[in-house]
Amino acid sequence: MAKIGLVAHDDKKDELCVWAARHKRKLSEHQLWGTGTTGSRIIEATGLPVGLLKSGPLGGDQQLGAMIAEGRLDVLIFFIDPLSAQPHDVDVKALTRLATLYDVMCANNEATANAVLAYL
Numbered sequence: 001m002a003k004i005g006l007v008a009h010d011d012k013k014d015e016l017c018v019w020a021a022r023h024k025r026k027l028s029e030h031q032l033w034g035t036g037t038t039g040s041r042i043i044e045a046t047g048l049p050v051g052l053l054k055s056g057p058l059g060g061d062q063q064l065g066a067m068i069a070e071g072r073l074d075v076l077i078f079f080i081d082p083l084s085a086q087p088h089d090v091d092v093k094a095l096t097r098l099a100t101l102y103d104v105m106c107a108n109n110e111a112t113a114n115a116v117l118a119y120l
């Protein structure tokens, strides 16, 4: 069982919810964590249990980063919106940086998320 973090920027939340619903059975085999809004939307969309952290801009990205640094997260599924500026861009960069540093599987789009989930 892998520990998976789920995050999406606002314009990507629908896409992540549809993806999570499509992969509900496989995701149910793993322990799920999400930033506040994304995690709540995934619970609504799938009924899967998701541990809720703070909303991303309020520290949720940093909480996921801390989980990575402490070895408590195996996979990060983070649908980033490449077309919008984020007020908390430094947090976004810190999270993806820690995922890279700690060699955590990190999927920033649907194609990669599919590949990661197929691997698990």
Ligand SMILES: O=C(CO)COP(=O)(O)O
Residues within 6 Å of the ligand: 007, 008, 009, 010, 034, 035, 036, 037, 038, 039, 054, 055, 056, 057, 060, 061, 092
């Ligand atoms: O901002 C986010 C990722 O950077 C996600 O946070 P929310 O899921 O709370 O919207």
